[in-house]
Amino acid sequence: MKTVAVVGAAGYVGTQIARAVVASGRYNLIPVLRSDSAEELLASADIVVYAANPARRFQAEKDPMHDFEETVEKTARFLALARGKRFVLVSSLSCRTQLNTNYGRHRRVCELMALADNALVIRLGPMYGGNRTNDTLHDILAGRQVFVAAETRYAYVDVAWAGQKIVELLETPGGLREIGARNAVCLADLRDYFASTSTFSGIDDTQIPEGFTDGPDAQDVFRFAVKEKARIQE
Numbered sequence: 001m002k003t004v005a006v007v008g009a010a011g012y013v014g015t016q017i018a019r020a021v022v023a024s025g026r027y028n029l030i031p032v033l034r035s036d037s038a039e040e041l042l043a044s045a046d047i048v049v050y051a052a053n054p055a056r057r058f059q060a061e062k063d064p065m066h067d068f069e070e071t072v073e074k075t076a077r078f079l080a081l082a083r084g085k086r087f088v089l090v091s092s093l094s095c096r097t098q099l100n101t102n103y104g105r106h107r108r109v110c111e112l113m114a115l116a117d118n119a120l121v122i123r124l125g126p127m128y129g130g131n132r133t134n135d136t137l138h139d140i141l142a143g144r145q146v147f148v149a150a151e152t153r154y155a156y157v158d159v160a161w162a163g164q165k166i167v168e169l170l171e172t173p174g175g176l177r178e179i180g181a182r183n184a185v186c187l188a189d190l191r192d193y194f195a196s197t198s199t200f201s202g203i204d205d206t207q208i209p210e211g212f213t214d215g216p217d218a219q220d221v222f223r224f225a226v227k228e229k230a231r232i233q234e
Helices: 012-024 038-042 057-062 064-081 102-116 136-142 159-168 187-193 220-233
Strands: 002-007 027-032 047-050 086-092 120-124 175-179
Touching: 002 012, 002 038, 012 027, 012 086, 012 159, 027 038, 038 064, 047 064, 057 064, 057 102, 064 086, 064 102, 086 102, 102 120, 102 175, 136 187, 136 220, 159 175, 187 220
Parallel strands: 002 027, 002 047, 047 086, 086 120, 120 175
Antiparallel strands: none
16 A cells, blocks of 8 residues: 655645545555654655645745745755655646735746646636635634635535545556636625625635536635524624
């Protein structure tokens, strides 16, 4: 049975990937955390999944050098450590939709480095579920300001689904894949459904995967949001 090392196994997406690796029954799991000796742990892995790039867009613009170090430099380090092994980079649709930002550019550089090594790059879009409470969806539920345009459309998926799908794709040919819902939800519709007082300002940040049609229904985010709002109000 092959062994999968998940770098960033305690993170938002990494947690779900690690759970899906174990649940699959097809792989052994090596979780790799920030405090671990990565070189030692990766030595016994057959497949390395890198899910450790931070998802803080605002911080990337505020401190681009720190973001560069946390993304480009660390991805390069782990690519070197994993040389000769199957490498899977968990990336973002922002690499296509936000190339005018430090966030998008830095992550695109990570993709190009990985693709040059024949790695598999999987782009994810907006997600819900897990332990995340600081995102656009929660801003709408709380009536806070949202820093993208109201007409923005997101192909929302449950982060647990994303983790499972990544594990299904682990041994597929290298290259670039985008995954997400088969349709999309407009943020203005979420605002109106929950009678939110949120105001919107910023660009149209629409994120919909290209070339992927077998994802779940993005409308499922409404059911999650109803439960999440009730939980918050308890």
